[in-house]
Amino acid sequence: MPGPFSGLSVKIIATIIVVILAVEIVIYLPSAANFRQSWLNDRLRVGVVAARVLDAVPDAMNLPRMLTDRLLTSAGALAIVYRREGQSQLIELENVTMPREAVTVDLRQRDPASLILGALETLVLGSNRTLRIVGEEDGMPDRVIEVLMPEAPLRRELLLYSRNLFFLSLILAIITSAVLYVFVSRILIAPIRRLTGNMVEFSEAPENAALIVTPSDRRDEIGIMERELAAMESDIYSMLRQRRHLADLGLAVAKINHDLRNTLTSAQLLSDQVANLDDPKVQRLAPRLVLSIDKAIGFAQSVLDYGRQSATPPRPVPVDLHLLLDEAAFDAGLVGHPSIRWTNHVPDAVSISADPDQFARIFDNLLKNAREALEAVGGKVEAPQVEVTLAETPDWLTLSVTDNGPGLPPRARENLFVAFEGSAKAGGTGLGLAIARELTEAHGGKLSFVDQPLGTRFDVTLPRSIRIA
Incomplete structure (x- = not known):
């Protein structure tokens, strides 16, 4: 669970602020630029008033000092210059030294860039200018007014305004x-917290059906997430129960299969002894008995092999591919075969x-x-043969196993790689191809059936990186 300062609500508040x-x-x-401009305009208006006073008085140079000082003080100015028709008039405070710059x-x-830049300069540099x-x-436009004043008061008021x-x-x-x-x-965080807490609790005890989230009636994305989460947790719960039952059932089947195989082995030894009797009826029925027992033993052995093989991860080591295929052909009964x-x-x-x-x-x-x-087809195929070829591309290695037999019937192709359903022969388990596919995928490759006019072909496609020489 997130800490007190790392939750979604804290992040939302901080982001909004x-x-x-x-x-x-x-x-x-x-x-701030507008504030500064308005402040300066107010001071300029005092200068305009002073200019009008100068216009109204015939002898502006003899204005009372008290009046001029009052005008300048009200504007916070040191001096005011009035320019018209090529003439200039100056009024200034008494006993004040004018600055050099x-x-x-x-x-x-009035362009925005100049106004903003001026406001920033006042804030940074306006204390002594x-x-x-x-x-x-x-x-x-022919009457120009100039007001000379310190910038510090403007800076103080601009700072106060900014604060x-x-x-x-x-x-x-x-x-x-x-x-x-x-x-x-109410709309987002609370439902997400509920879903997050449910996921944490369910992950700790997925076998508890009471922890499956109950979706609300919302029609938005949160409602969709609630319904999908409820469906996923229900599927996980059902899958875990099914796998537990299958595991228990598989363990029981393995024990039964092991005992059955031992029993069939004993029956096979007995059938071999019976087959050696001279009784004509025994000689006629014994081969069928032996064949049936052999099929039962093969079925039991296939089931045991499938159970063992699916759980073992591959352990790669350098392998001579040509030699390995010859050994596999020997185990499959092809090396030294009288007709193939x-x-x-x-x-x-x-x-x-x-x-x-x-x-x-x-x-x-x-x-x-x-x-x-x-x-199975006997002599119906002329020159029966099985071969393995290798094709290479920059990314893949493809090993093709091909025979010139009758091919696969349509029914067998439908469930070709499905255990217990993909057998092409009567009485088969269909585990051979299922095991081969799982082992190929465990090596990073894929096993596929290639349709062709004559015979059967399977391709084992592996990543090119698997080759070391």
């Missing part, structure tokens, strides 16, 4: 996050990395099936 603050930062820059701010330039504010009287805006944004972000959290928690010709077309220099026992088991089953198919 960060997003709102980021949006506020984007909004803050033009807002001033930063010019032309209020006639002097501004020279330049503007014009409304509707009179108030920040706290307002933070309060807004917290309130919005809380409202969204309550909303999202065996041909191994795989070159002698081919070596692969594979489990020799399991790999030989694959071709033992395929070659034995080919031999039995050819023996």
Whole structure:
């Protein structure tokens, strides 16, 4: 389970706050620029008032000092310059030393980039600078007013404005996050927590059917997830029960099969003794008895082999492929066969990395099936033969087992690789091909049946990386 500070709810709240603050930062820059512009415009209006006073007085140079100082103090200015018709008039505070340098701010330039850059400069550099504010009287572009003033008051008010805006944004972000959290928690977080807790509990005890989640009536993605999770947990529960029953049943069958095989072996020894009697009836019935017992023993042995083989992982070692195929052909009864010709077309220099026992088991089953198919038709096939060929591509090795027998009937092709159903002969278990397919897949390859006009062909396709020489 997630910790107290790593849950989904904490991440959602933190994300909402960060997003709102980021949006506020984007909004803050033009807002601060507008605040600064408005503040400067207010100071310029005082300069316009002073200019009008100068226009109204015939002798502006004899204005009372008290009046000019009041005008300048109300504007927070050190001096005001009024330019018209090529003439300039100056009023300044008494006993004030004028600065040597001033930063010019032309209020006639109103492009957003300049306004934002000016606001940032005021915040960073405005503590000790002097501004020279330049503007014009409304509707009179030939009358220019200049206001000389320190920038520190503007910076203080801009910082105060920024602080108030920040706290307002933070309060807004917290309130919005809380409202969204309550909303999202009821719709999203609470159901996800319920599903997450259920998955953890069910993973610890999947055999407990009471832990299967009960889906709600929701029609959105959460509802779909609840229904799919309930279906998956039901399938897992049923599968585990079935596998447990099959495991118990398989263990019982293995014990019964083992005892049955011992019994059949004893019966086979007895049938061999009976077959040596001179009684004509015994001589006529004994071969059928021996054949039936041999089939029963073969069936029992196949079941035992299938149970053992499916659970053993391969252990790859370097293997001479040509020699391994010859040994598999010998075990399958093809080497030295009186009527079937065996041909191994795989070159002698081919070596692969594979489990020799399991790999030989694959071709033992395929070659034995080919031999039995050819023996079943007797002399109906001219020059019966079984051969193995090797084809290579940059990515794959393909070993093809081919015979010129009668081929597979359509019924056998339907369940070709299904255990106990894919046998092509009467009384067969169908385990040979099922085992061969499992062992091939365990080596990273695939076993496939290739349809052709005459005979039967199976391809064992393996990754090219399996070859070592």
